[in-house]
Amino acid sequence: MESQPQHSVIIKAHRGWAALRLGEVWEFRELLYFLVWREIKGRYRQMALGPLWIVLKPFITMVVFTLVFGRMAGFASDGLPYPLFSFAALLPWQFFTVAVSKSAGSLVSNMGVISKVYFPRLVVPLSTAFTGLVDFFMAFVIVLLMMVYYGVFPGWQVVFLPAFLLLALATALAAGLWLATLAVKYRDVSFAVEHLLQVFMYLTPVVYPSSMVPEAYRFLYRLNPMVGVIEGFRWSLLGSGPAPDLALVISSGIVALALVSGAFFFARTERNIVDLL
């Protein structure tokens, strides 16, 4: 008598909404790790500066913003040095844009693997978002150095910083899941995302303080989850700008809703993704 294999799967057509099967994603956590590792390790091979680019990119953007918006346009910066003011916002913002644009295109760019091997497809957009997190932590060192240079030190609010990072991650994933699923069918998506993100940056207080937004629209404006993230970063790290309030609670709720619905939408499309790619 042979030993019965424990692993058995029923393969059949699913109609409508499917379960998320998060347990399976957990089983494939090593793959998640290897995909993040592949992206980071593969990306900087044969580059003279290598991983230095992770910190150079936001740094150069910060210098340009300081010259254009801080000096020439003379934007206010909550009484902080403009470089520090903009860099504290650029950190979560760059994480968000990279995570959204990369995960939006992730299913299409990984179609070679997806059409040949089975694994939970959720691993693909997740790994791109996590890759962005690694970049974030590298660039975070720069903001710490800048804070020492300008003599700005965080208060007790700094304990909330991880919560704002989590909100940024959730927002990026929510957008990423929706977009990645749509991009499988409509290749226009990855094309459009790049442009929309540029526009979106001016709808979030990256280069200017949110106090510049007219009073009448400010509540509506602050329902944008990324406004909450960036205000939260400045508040918890630099102690400036408005403290979190009702707007943040509402926008977090919106993110949670978008994330859960995005995951289900993804799971629904996941099963026949290969036929569409």
Added chain:
Amino acid sequence: MTQPAIEVRGLGKRYRLGVAEERAAGVRSLGGRLLAPFRYLRRSLSQASEAETLWALRDLDLDLQPGEVLGIVGSNGAGKTTLLKILARITEPTTGQALVRGRLGCLLQVGTGFHPELSGRENIYLNGAIMGMKKAEVDAKFEEIVEFSGVARFIDTPVKFYSSGMFVRLAFAVAAHLEPEILIVDEVLAVGDAAFQRKCLGKMGSVASEGRTILFVSHNLEAVTNLCSRAIWLNQGRLVDDGAPDDIVRKYYQASMEKAQSTPLDQVTDRSGNGALRFTGFKLRTPEGRELETTATGDTVDFVFDYIAPKGEPLNNVSVWFWVNSQMGQRLMQMESVIVGQDFLSLPPRGCLVCRVPRLRLAPGAYQLGVTATVQGERADRIHDAALLEVSSGDFYGTGKLPPGVFVDEYDWRAEPAPPRGLPSGSDGA
């Protein structure tokens, strides 16, 4: 009684034709979009009509016991790969269900997920993870994998510097050491050199002898007969027959030969290439120009391939070859214009290409004939099952007799007396 490793009930998969056609026509590209911006959106939101769909697999029932090695034969588009893809969970079926008991490993195409910038060592771990191996498992088998692949010296070199052969060997080595209870193999053996192919077949054989279940798709019918304990034959998504491999292979071969014989080349749909040149007909002729139904061993015969250039313009740099395969799918010979330096610098837009074979050396029997042409170095037309070549018994030696075997050749027998003792023989002294 053990439970089957795989139970398939009423399995079917429907594809929507329009999407595939549009993709083939490049409508997803910018040009097509500009001409019809919302056409794709409208189509993709509407329900597919029956005429727009194709059943790649339909109503399949199949039970596979643990330890069985199942060969799947059928022409292109018969549903073989669709079946494997459903079982591997790469795509979902439209109808029916399949129950798979045990861990399933998949060699649908080796080397997927390899990152060119990463070293061989790093790619082994990455590839293992993609196929569901834990890092500890890869650690335990790492030495074995490297040894099997034969690329030990280059294991820390980025794989983009590997030759394609090394790449494939490394990828197969990882997949072969996955040790699944069920292994799916699709045409991997079409790559690599002969020695490595033997190694792969050997590995498959040993996997099978350990009582694991294998599903094997190949155009190499000989490999199917040698390796498999059972075979099924699919045609247009349906199961035609199921039984002993040599029996199924013979029936499938006969059917495809009959089809090849009854279908003129211009109506063959199972072909590939860019279509710059299209074969439209095949016939056999005597040197005097008389058409032949069959030929005989020892005859001088012209193999005549009619072609047209659909654009109606003369063709430049045309290379052509045809081949003769045995009933088992083994290549027996291949006549290539390039090898004998007889490529065509320019050809009229229609005509025929003729290959004369003086004294045909094939033994009597039925063979399968395929043909390919390239124009400007790119494949223009390739027909795998172009025709059935029937060779009847002929008078090759002028004695009215023929020996057994696949080929006959000219020879002379003679006797030589032994050299006198004490003297070195002629060959030793040279």
